């Protein structure tokens with residue numbers, strides 16, 4: 001996969017040289033091209049922003065440098081054989097970035113990220129490129145960062161670990177929270193490793209039992225417990241046919257009951273465990 005990132009802070013993307021993403025780059029699984037937006041400015045101060053039309057606080061990133069940068073990035077990518085680019089615009093007003101979107105982006109051959117600073121990029125830039133290539137305006141959460149670079153790091157890591165051959169163990173994302181499959185839409189429960197006793201704290205016996213069926217059941221119950229506690233919205237949204245008899249028993253103990261439409265909801269009097 002080819003990644004182009006256009007930013008006024010290329011040094012902010014240094015972490016792309018480290019760990020999983022760094023290794024994927026070294027192995028040639030990820031071809032990252034970093035660009036300094038200021039290379040496409042033509043004034044003494046390398047200006048990339050200006051005051052907003054209509055007034056208001058802050059500054060807006062200008063069309064000129066972004067237009068020239070993206071034209072050149074697209075042209076040079078096509079020239080070197082890349083195809084089917086998609087533009088990823090990190091913004092707090094975008095669609096939520098989810099595991100499903102990470103998987104969709106991991107299937108693309110070429111992503112171009114445009115992290116913005118200030119109040120964002122002049123709207124005409126997105127509108128212009130949306131007529132040529134797919135554009136995804138994405139938010140990594142309901143909070144406002146000082147710029148989109150941290151969001152690029154987040155999305156790149158979520159995408160890169162899904163690329164074929166990037167994770168050592170091909171099974172390792174099967175049980176991820178939010179991964180499609182048997183544990184779909186449940187958060188992962190707790191995990192343990194050696195030693196078996198630490199500061200007087202043991203490991204749940206079932207995990208030492210070697211009994212795969214019981215271990216799977218315990219993990220599922222822990223996932224239900226954790227999801228009910230941290231993300232009750234996920235349980236409410238779940239298709240009830242995803243819950244087996246034992247799931248229903250566990251949910252009932254946690255204070256959940258099926259409503260007339262079959263979906264689960266938490267009884268108001270249920271106490272926190």
Ligand code: ADE
Nearest residue numbers: 090091092139140145151
């Ligand atoms: N830029 C600033 N805040 C952001 C967010 N929450 N997600 C993506 N990009 C952003």
